[in-house]
Amino acid sequence: xxxxxxxxxxxxxxxxxxxxxxxxxxxxxxxxxxxxxxxxxxxxxxxxxxxxxxxxxxxxxxxxxxxxxxxxxxxxxxxxxxxxxxxxxxxxxxxxxxxxxxxxxxxxxxxxxxxxxxxxxxxxxxxxxxxxxxxxxxxxxxxxxxxxxxxxxxxxxxxxxxxxxxxxxxxxxxxxxxxxxxxxxxxxxxxxxxxxxxxxxxxxxxxxxxxxxxxxxxxxxxxxxxxxxxxxxxxxxxxxxxxxxxxxxxxxxxxxxxxxxxxxxxxxxxxxxxxxxxxxxxxxxxxxxxxxxxxxxxxxxxxxxxxxxxxxxxxxxxxxxxxxxxxxxxxxxxxxxx
Amino acid sequence: xxxxxxxxxxxxxxxxxxxxxxxxxxxxxxxxxxxxxxxxxxxxxxxxxxxxxxxxxxxxxxxxxxxxxxxxxxxxxxxxxxxxxxxxxxxxxxxxxxxxxxxxxxxxxxxxxxxxxxxxxxxxxxxxxxxxxxxxxxxxxxxxxxxxxxxxxxxxxxxxxxxxxxxxxxxxxxxxxxxxxxxxxxxxxxxxxxxxxxxxxxxxxxxxxxxxxxxxxxxxxxxxxxxxxxxxxxxxxxxxxxxxxxxxxxxxxxxxxxxxxxxxxxxxxxxxxxxxxxxxxxxxxxxxxxxxxxxxxxxxxxxxxxxxxxxxxxxxxxxxxxxxxxxxxxxxxxxxxx
DNA sequence: TTGAAAGCGGTACCAG
DNA sequence: CTGGTACCGCTTTCAA
Numbered sequence: 084x085x086x087x088x089x090x091x092x093x094x095x096x097x098x099x100x101x102x103x104x105x106x107x108x109x110x111x112x113x114x115x116x117x118x119x120x121x122x123x124x125x126x127x128x129x130x131x132x133x134x135x136x137x138x139x140x141x142x143x144x145x146x147x148x149x150x151x152x153x154x155x156x157x158x159x160x161x162x163x164x165x166x167x168x169x170x171x172x173x174x175x176x177x178x179x180x181x182x183x184x185x186x187x188x189x190x191x192x193x194x195x196x197x198x199x200x201x202x203x204x205x206x207x208x209x210x211x212x213x214x215x216x217x218x219x220x221x222x223x224x225x226x227x228x229x230x231x232x233x234x235x236x237x238x239x240x241x242x243x244x245x246x247x248x249x250x251x252x253x254x255x256x257x258x259x260x261x262x263x264x265x266x267x268x269x270x271x272x273x274x275x276x277x278x279x280x281x282x283x284x285x286x287x288x289x290x291x292x293x294x295x296x297x298x299x300x301x302x303x304x305x306x307x308x309x310x311x312x313x314x315x316x317x318x319x320x321x322x323x324x325x326x327x328x329x330x331x332x333x334x335x336x337x338x339x340x341x342x343x344x345x346x347x348x349x350x351x352x353x354x355x356x357x358x359x360x361x362x363x364x365x366x367x368x369x370x371x372x373x374x375x376x377x378x379x380x381x382x383x384x385x386x387x388x389x390x391x392x393x394x395x396x397x398x399x400x401x402x403x404x405x406x407x408x409x410x411x412x413x414x415x416x417x418x419x420x421x
Numbered sequence: 422x423x424x425x426x427x428x429x430x431x432x433x434x435x436x437x438x439x440x441x442x443x444x445x446x447x448x449x450x451x452x453x454x455x456x457x458x459x460x461x462x463x464x465x466x467x468x469x470x471x472x473x474x475x476x477x478x479x480x481x482x483x484x485x486x487x488x489x490x491x492x493x494x495x496x497x498x499x500x501x502x503x504x505x506x507x508x509x510x511x512x513x514x515x516x517x518x519x520x521x522x523x524x525x526x527x528x529x530x531x532x533x534x535x536x537x538x539x540x541x542x543x544x545x546x547x548x549x550x551x552x553x554x555x556x557x558x559x560x561x562x563x564x565x566x567x568x569x570x571x572x573x574x575x576x577x578x579x580x581x582x583x584x585x586x587x588x589x590x591x592x593x594x595x596x597x598x599x600x601x602x603x604x605x606x607x608x609x610x611x612x613x614x615x616x617x618x619x620x621x622x623x624x625x626x627x628x629x630x631x632x633x634x635x636x637x638x639x640x641x642x643x644x645x646x647x648x649x650x651x652x653x654x655x656x657x658x659x660x661x662x663x664x665x666x667x668x669x670x671x672x673x674x675x676x677x678x679x680x681x682x683x684x685x686x687x688x689x690x691x692x693x694x695x696x697x698x699x700x701x702x703x704x705x706x707x708x709x710x711x712x713x714x715x716x717x718x719x720x721x722x723x724x725x726x727x728x729x730x731x732x733x734x735x736x737x738x739x740x741x742x743x744x745x746x747x748x749x750x751x752x753x754x755x756x757x758x759x
Numbered sequence: 760t761t762g763a764a765a766g767c768g769g770t771a772c773c774a775g
Numbered sequence: 776c777t778g779g780t781a782c783c784g785c786t787t788t789c790a791a
Contacts, residue, residue, distance in 0.1 A: 084767085085767090085768055086768065086769060086770095087768075087769095095777075095778085096777065096779075097768085097769075097778090098770080098771080098772095098777070098778060098779075098780090099776085099777055099778075101769065101770060101771085102770095102771095102776095102777090105770085109443070109770095109777090110776070110777085111776060113505075114776080114777080126553060126556045126557070128529060128532040128533045128557075129533055129701065129768085129769075130474070130533060130535060130729045130767085130769070131530070131533040131534050131535075131766050132469075132470040132471075132473045132532075132534075132535065132767085132768080132769090133470075133474050133767070133770090133783090134768080134769055134770075135470045135472050135769090135783090136474055136767090136768080136769075136770090136783045136784065137467070137768075137770040137771085137782080137783055138770055138771085138783085139770085139783070151495070151498075152495065152499060152570065157489070157490065157495065158487075161489065161490060161516070164516060168523060168526070173515070173530060175513045176514070178499070178783060185506060190512060192469070194466040194468045195467055195468060195469040195472075196469050196470075197468060197469075197470065215464060218464045219464070219466075226543055298776045300694075301694065301695065301697075301698040302694070302698075302772075305698070324790090328767040330695070330698050330699075331698055333461075333700070334697075334698045334699075334700065334702075337700060339766040356638075356640070357639065357668070357695075359639075359672075360639040360643070360668050360669055360698070361639075361668075361672075361699055362671070362672065362674045362675060362699070362700045362701075363700075364672075373628045373769030393783090396764090416457060422783060423783095423785085424784065424786095425784075425785090433761075434761065434762045435762090435764075435784085435785075435786090436761070436762060436763080436764095436785095436786080436787080437760080437761055437762075439785065439786060439787085440761090440786095440787095442785095443786080447760060447761090448760070448761085449761090450761060452760080452761085461787060467784085467785075468783085468784055468785070470783085470784080470785095471783070471784030471785045471786090472784080472785055472786075473767090473785090474767045474768065474769090474783090474785075474786090475766080475767055475784070475785040475786040475787080476767085476785075476787085477767070477786085478786095586764095641779055659789080665767085757771090760791105761791085762789105762790090762791080763781100763788105763789090763790085763791095764787100764789090764790105765778090765786105765787090765788085765789100765790090766783090766785105766786090766787090766788100767784105767786090768781105768783105769782105769783090770781105770783090771780100771782095772779105772780090772781085772782105773778105773779085773780090773781100773782095774777100774778090774779085774780105775776105775777085775778085775779100
């Protein structure tokens with residue numbers, strides 16, 4: 084079904100048909116009706132590709148994330164999508180699963196879409212990709228990678244603040260043996276998080292630390308906890324790089340007969356909705372995902388004078404204390420004895 | 422950056438440039454190199470819209486879901502996306518949040534994309550939309566709505582089987598007061614699920630039942646459980662329409678000092694990954710989301726003779742017993758006393 | 760092996 | 776108020 088067929092049936096030119104379909108108010112009521120009639124009879128739906136090509140405009144936004152299975156990323160996407168839908172935009176997501184190759188493919192595909200804006204929320208960013216993106220005439224928002232530049236907005240999270248607050252809190256509770264559970268240590272931003280933890284621990288006298296890394300999922304968390312318990316480190320507190328993994332860590336702890344937080348305290352990061360619902364609920368650092376979605380949307384659709392889009396936005400996570408943390412149990416826990 | 426600019430820089434025609442970029446093996450190695458060189462220098466990325474319009478082909482699949490925040494839908498999407506990525510396709514999702522208006526917009530937008538296939542996994546489907554979709558020359562897969570027709574594959578879940586098995590199991594455990602927690606009772610498929618529960622209960626002598634409805638989220642589950650506890654029904658078992666809500670139900674029960682499953686048994690539905698990780702883990706009915714993603718993908722890309730695509734696929738959920746269910750506590754539970 | 764040119768399905772400007 | 780028409784950027788014959 085094409086515009087031409089609709090026009091023919093309504094006995095008008097494609098120009099007029101186009102006007103009617105785009106609500107350009109100059110068409111007589113009579114022809115207008117004929118066109119609408121024809122369009123609906125033919126169940127006509129304009130071809131987005133032709134429309135975009137010809138019009139030069141594009142109402143779609145893009146977003147690339149590392150793991151859409153992790154509610155953290157999903158929430159940002161949903162927030163952006165809601166705003167987009169309310170304002171007549173659409174958003175297409177691409178998931179990379181932390182795979183640099185998929186990221187490259189995603190970036191190329193996104194550039195090819197000639198989007199109204201692209202949000203890049205990934206951990207596996209490589210410098211040359213940032214260059215490639217920066218070279219495009221495309222509004223971009225980077226989350227946690229890259230630096231602000233022309234047409235590039237940067238959202239930076241003071242990740243270390245959340246870690247500090249967490250460690251500090253656990254320290255005040257008497258914890259002296261802490262473990263960090265992360266994932267994808269090979270990727271810069273993630274390795275940096277682990278380093279941040281270690282660095283922070285260095286500021287507290289008499290604290291011993293270790294780290295484990297697995298995959299970004301509850302299952303990965305479970306596996307990490309398993310390794311931790313197999314080793315002889317016996318932490319009294321486990322800090323997880325995010326809530327998603329913390330859920331798995333807690334599960335494994337309980338399966339091994341350890342109580343949380345009586346025997347071991349656990350913290351997450353992100354404050355996903357689930358953090359409040361799991362048992363025990365998670366002590367975590369809040370990252371305002373909804374607000375991030377808004378910032379992204381505004382960066383793309385805001386009407387500030389061109390160029391002012393170049394900015395950096397800082398987010399400082401707050402600690403949210405819930406049930407998964409408590410006083411250290413220095414008596415040591417007897418593994419296997421609940 | 423356009424093909425023409427690349428062609429110019431490489432001193433060839435756009436036709437040749439196009440050939441090189443599409444790996445059409447007839448170009449001499451020398452010119453081939455020049456074109457590639459030029460393309461990379463200019464950081465050229467083909468315009469997907471122009472490409473699709475001109476080529477008449479489309480490697481993108483569409484998917485419409487009711488609530489991408491619910492892991493059930495998300496898993497199907499991810500499964501489809503993985504397969505797509507592996508085979509050079511892309512998939513665009515649209516979320517409706519159970520809102521019929523957003524569904525209409527999504528359907529229109531999807532049709533306008535001239536997709537290689539569209540999967541519709543929603544609960545708010547209206548007949549006329551099915552007509553509209555069926556009228557398009559577009560391979561479609563409906564999940565739980567519509568009926569098979571030309572170019573339409575239908576995936577139907579024997580929802581009632583899962584409910585029967587759940588009720589039967591709880592009955593054998595001595596439960597005689599059961600409640601059903603659902604959402605969006607105004608939508609056909611969802612109302613039907615509630616009705617299925619009630620109908621099933623009818624097959625078991627001496628069982629009393631009630632239903633509550635809230636929103637599709639842990640938070641909705643919590644609220645539903647709250648209502649249930651406020652009423653004087655005092656169920657010994659709560660069957661939730663899905664795992665996502667069950668998580669909230671369990672949380673509320675515990676907050677009210679009730680133990681699961683000692684005081685109240687809870688079941689979910691879907692068997693999302695989380696079901697295994699929450700505490701207590703969920704007794705639920707398994708729906709093979711990964712397989713559904715595969716079925717969808719194959720329906721769109723399979724090379725069966727045209728027309729054979731018209732089929733109906735039946736899925737019969739199996740009960741998965743975990744920790745959230747146990748023998749009925751007929752002594753009655755003292756609310757507020759753990 | 761390469762180029763010219765005809766579309767693909769619309770939009771928007773220019774006349775009438 | 777309506778029609779003619781020149782593109783948008785790329786793919787794909789058809790000839791050379």
